[in-house]
Amino acid sequence: MATAANFSGRVAPWNTWGRKPSPKTGIKSLAVKTTCRLDGNRLRREQHSFPWQRNGESKLLNGHKFNPLMASRRSTNNDSNSNHDSPSDLIKDFYVCINEKNMRKLGDYISADCYLEECSFPNPIDGKEEVFRFFKRLMTSMGDNVKFNVQHVCQEDDQLIAAAKWHLEWKKSQIPFTRGCSFFECAEEGDKLRIIKARIVIESPLKPGGYVLSLLKVVTGTFDDFPRATEWFLKSPHVILSWVLKIYSISLGLFINPILKSYVHLWNLATYLQSYVFQFVLKILKLFLK
Template sequence: MAATVNFYGQPPQQAICPKGVAGLTFGFSPFKGSSQSMQNKMKMICLRKPASNKSFSKRWVNLVVSAADDFDLKLGPSPSNMIKKFYTCINEKNLKELDGYISDDCIFEDCSFLQPMQGKKEVMHFFEQLTAGMGQNVKIILEHVCDDDGFTVGVNWHLEWKTIQIPFTKGSSFYECSQKEDRLVIKKALVVTESPIKPGGIVLTLLRNVTAIFDDFPQAAEWLLKSPHVITRFCLKIYIRLLAPFVNPLLAGYIRAWNLIARLFALALNTVLHFLKKNFG
């Protein structure tokens, strides 16, 4: 509404009341020589709160969200968002879409394996085995996802079975991404998984003894650190020729025993969950 005020000797004038961002509208008298009290009255007349303030604010929110979406579309997906979609594909076992996030020359290094996987074919074979081993109820749950405003992303995660965290399944992954046409792909990955063996202070003692040997024999230490695969092959040959005939049967029995224990534990857990669901669910 516009307020009209007549002064003697002057034609009628109209005060314009523009809408304020905060939901209030103000009108100011443009006349010269008007008293301060008359200006205050003018402000009181024009001061009003729009009836549709809630809908007005809602329209502003929708406008800002729409502008933010357009801005994201122009910039393209961020590395952190891409990694989240990557893990979603793993949980949903969508290997076809997962293939699009792996570069042709990808190097995937998992510390649980002796050698890194190189190339899309080896990496996808790993994820085929991983998704098959996860079954229908195991999911990878992301705890923290952070990037460096560039192409490197760090992730902390753990495994859950039907929303129940599985012990000793925490891990951290680091991804180096690259731009391929209109999308981001994983160029290099490093995965570190929690060890079920907790040696504690033994690791510190072992580290102190190993570093003492390195300091006493620096040349041998330098050769060992530069050629670890030679020592690995040498130890494997000794194991195959001397220890394998005795250790392998024991190891196979140990694995069968743990498989039996795991099945019994799963059966007991399912029984307890079924009982709780039936009586308290």
């Protein structure tokens, strides 16, 4: 029994069974308990602390390798929304800024040499100021309740190109004929990714259906019958359009312009009459519904 007590450094529990512990024994047990508690706290602090570098190896955090350089970069990205690791992240944040009407951050995503092709407009939009003015008008036209719902965002692996599929919603209800796709080409400017080229394709409210295929058949048949004229036309289509406008202004403009003006005046008169009739009907309904 004595040997067991001396070897452990403490009084064996079977030696103190049935008798009151002495004051010295109580002090020793208190010291042992205090030391164990302090050691447990030290272990707990070491478990919750992050050793950035130990023995030149990256440690595991939640089952993944944790690199201090990547950690500092991610923290910087969280502090500043202008830094993005991929074009897809940039495009997602870009549409978030449009929904939130955040014009200051939106300007950081646009390059100085940005070039935008919006298929609803006849001419492309060139330059950061013009592109920013376009998106500013877009955010103003959306009002307070219309938002972009971005469904899919994909990107090229080797190139800084991303595409987004979206539609517009009013209070989380989809608006008809507002589906579209946007294609973005990004470029690195310093330590930031910015949009340098964009093309936006919006769903057309007109649905001609099979007539488009019939028209395409006529056009392709004409191209096949006149290959030389087709090659010349495809290389310089603006020349044909300018000649068509000149012919229209010289020969047909004198006769068609008065007809078009009278047609427009007739429609204006019809809209005025409809508005007066509608107001009259509303006044009658107010009288009877009171």
